[in-house]
Amino acid sequence: MEKMLSQSIEDYLKAIYEVESSEEKVSTSALSEKLGVSPASVTSMVKKLSERKLITHKRYQGVKLTPAGRKIALEIIRHHRLVELYLKEALGVPWDQVHQEAEKWEHVLSEDLEDRIDKFLGYPVTDPHGSPIPRRDGTMIVRQCDALVDVEPDTLVKVVEVSDHDPELLRYLGGIGLYPETEMTVVSKQPFKGPIIVELTGKEYPIGRNAAKYILVEKANN
Numbered sequence: 001m002e003k004m005l006s007q008s009i010e011d012y013l014k015a016i017y018e019v020e021s022s023e024e025k026v027s028t029s030a031l032s033e034k035l036g037v038s039p040a041s042v043t044s045m046v047k048k049l050s051e052r053k054l055i056t057h058k059r060y061q062g063v064k065l066t067p068a069g070r071k072i073a074l075e076i077i078r079h080h081r082l083v084e085l086y087l088k089e090a091l092g093v094p095w096d097q098v099h100q101e102a103e104k105w106e107h108v109l110s111e112d113l114e115d116r117i118d119k120f121l122g123y124p125v126t127d128p129h130g131s132p133i134p135r136r137d138g139t140m141i142v143r144q145c146d147a148l149v150d151v152e153p154d155t156l157v158k159v160v161e162v163s164d165h166d167p168e169l170l171r172y173l174g175g176i177g178l179y180p181e182t183e184m185t186v187v188s189k190q191p192f193k194g195p196i197i198v199e200l201t202g203k204e205y206p207i208g209r210n211a212a213k214y215i216l217v218e219k220a221n222n
């Protein structure tokens with residue numbers, strides 16, 4: 001890996017990786033929306049990344065990471081998720097605040113510190129939001145799951161992962177005790193795109209459909 005990759009390049013590669021994981025095609029407009037930058041800046045960065053052979057860009061196929069680009073993206077994601085867990089476990093930073101801090105640390109963490117944090121935490125496989133932490137070789141354990149919004153009522157589920165991008169949502173979920181590995185029952189889906197009602201620890205709580213898109217669950221064994 002090149003020594004002085006700029007933070008901006010790393011942010012682009014990470015964003016491309018994330019869009020690639022959730023959608024079939026990575027368009028420049030999707031990137032511009034995700035990164036909150038103008039389409040013109042995306043176009044110029046896409047050109048730079050193609051020249052460095054970190055991505056390929058074909059008109060009707062969108063942007064794709066090359067193996068070299070993917071390696072860097074996974075390395076940054078590994079930093080990010082390890083740092084999040086370290087901040088929570090070692091320093092007691094609440095789970096709705098670790099993401100913003102990790103956005104900065106991910107770019108400056110040395111390989112030595114990365115190894116020490118990994119060891120200190122006992123070689124963890126998930127971050128505080130349940131997202132898989134890539135191993136050093138870029139592999140990670142990805143669990144098969146569904147968005148809560150797509151689950152039918154009367155189903156017992158286990159929370160796998162919650163998006164870390166909305167601190168307010170994380171505070172709400174933490175407030176009702178909804179964390180990764182929590183089991184809950186989907187009780188009902190209110191009509192007219194109303195909230196989804198879930199039951200956990202004997203109480204019922206509403207979760208808006210939009211929020212429920214960002215909560216990933218798997219069927220629990222009952």
Ligand SMILES: [Zn+2]
Nearest residue numbers: 084099102164
């Ligand atoms: Zn995060």
